[in-house]
Amino acid sequence: VVHIAAVNKDRSFDDYQRIYNTIAEKIREEDEYDGYIGYGPILVRLGWHSSGTYDKNDNTGGSYGGTMRFKLEQSDGANNGLGNARAFMEPILKEFPWISHGDLYTLGAVCAVQELQGPKVKWRPGRVDMPEDTTPKNGRLPDAANGADYVRNFYARLNMNDREAVALTGAHCLGRTHLKNSGFDGPWGAASNSFTNEFFVNLLNEQWKLQKNKAGNMQYDSPKGYMMLETDYALVQDPAYLKIVKEFANNEGAFFKEFASCFQKLLENGIDYPKDAPTYVFKTLDEQDL
Numbered sequence: 134v135v136h137i138a139a140v141n142k143d144r145s146f147d148d149y150q151r152i153y154n155t156i157a158e159k160i161r162e163e164d165e166y167d168g169y170i171g172y173g174p175i176l177v178r179l180g181w182h183s184s185g186t187y188d189k190n191d192n193t194g195g196s197y198g199g200t201m202r203f204k205l206e207q208s209d210g211a212n213n214g215l216g217n218a219r220a221f222m223e224p225i226l227k228e229f230p231w232i233s234h235g236d237l238y239t240l241g242a243v244c245a246v247q248e249l250q251g252p253k254v255k256w257r258p259g260r261v262d263m264p265e266d267t268t269p270k271n272g273r274l275p276d277a278a279n280g281a282d283y284v285r286n287f288y289a290r291l292n293m294n295d296r297e298a299v300a301l302t303g304a305h306c307l308g309r310t311h312l313k314n315s316g317f318d319g320p321w322g323a324a325s326n327s328f329t330n331e332f333f334v335n336l337l338n339e340q341w342k343l344q345k346n347k348a349g350n351m352q353y354d355s356p357k358g359y360m361m362l363e364t365d366y367a368l369v370q371d372p373a374y375l376k377i378v379k380e381f382a383n384n385e386g387a388f389f390k391e392f393a394s395c396f397q398k399l400l401e402n403g404i405d406y407p408k409d410a411p412t413y414v415f416k417t418l419d420e421q422d423l
């Protein structure tokens with residue numbers, strides 16, 4: 134299955150920056166969401182889960198068709214709680230009916246990373262909504278109760294190497310787990326809405342204890358009330374991953390550089406871009422003095 138990006142000649146950088154600003158202002162305005170974490174983290178998760186169904190072996194899934202708008206994909210347990218992110222996007226879709234769901238969900242994720250002081254992430258338009266029967270089957274998103282071999286195999290399906298896998302998981306510096314969504318608890322300590330390399334610093338510096346949580350699922354907890362999933366902790370159990378975790382914990386710039394490139398790659402997996410397709414780097418609200 135090859136998806137060619139459809140270059141919309143009627144739309145310019147300013148049109149997409151206007152959507153970016155609308156999302157960014159809404160994130161800033163609705164700051165009380167989820168105990169004052171805000172919508173940034175869940176918008177990153179929406180873009181990631183829209184893209185994480187990709188399978189490099191047959192080039193199916195991925196963000197292009199916007200199939201996250203259909204109830205089949207929404208019913209995947211891994212997507213529990215993302216209805217809040219889709220509801221956040223509803224008024225944006227009404228105001229800008231010309232944008233595809235795939236473009237909007239990925240643009241929202243890039244906007245959230247940048248507005249939460251993360252790196253600039255390049256973004257290209259051209260995803261086209263596909264019909265419901267093109268929705269990939271449920272079960273393609275990762276399951277947290279696993280170790281390093283599973284993590285490596287999972288990311289290989291997304292065409293991501295060890296460095297990209299570690300960088301992408303660094304997005305767990307944002308937000309938190311919710312017992313009602315995923316059966317994982319906490320963290321009560323550093324649930325955050327700023328994009329930093331803290332995930333790696335915590336992995337290395339905290340004392341982690343593997344224990345059963347209130348829902349009977351295994352997770353790592355720290356005295357400060359932080360938590361790690363088993364797939365998070367796998368990054369310090371595997372020697373090759375551990376080396377990269379240490380680099381990113383000691384060099385936030387290296388983490389930002391790697392995240393910027395592999396997050397764009399994640400959001401664009403499965404899409405062929407014609408030579409004349411534009412690449413955008415959006416300004417943050419702060420950079421526009423808004």
Ligand code: HEM
Nearest residue numbers: 174175181275276277301304307308309310311314315364
């Ligand atoms: C092995 C890979 C991964 C697993 C098993 C995993 C699992 C999870 C789980 C269980 C949650 C909690 C959901 C909830 O209870 O609300 C979560 C949250 C989150 N994940 Fe991941 N994740 C993975 C990779 C990623 C990647 C690649 C990204 C982005 C680049 C990402 C971004 C996030 C964000 C931002 C949150 C917080 C959402 C919120 O606060 O509502 N995760 N993840």
Ligand SMILES: Nc1cccc2nccn12
Nearest residue numbers: 305307308309360361362
């Ligand atoms: N914030 C967050 C979300 C998901 C997973 C996770 N592990 C550690 C922190 N964390």
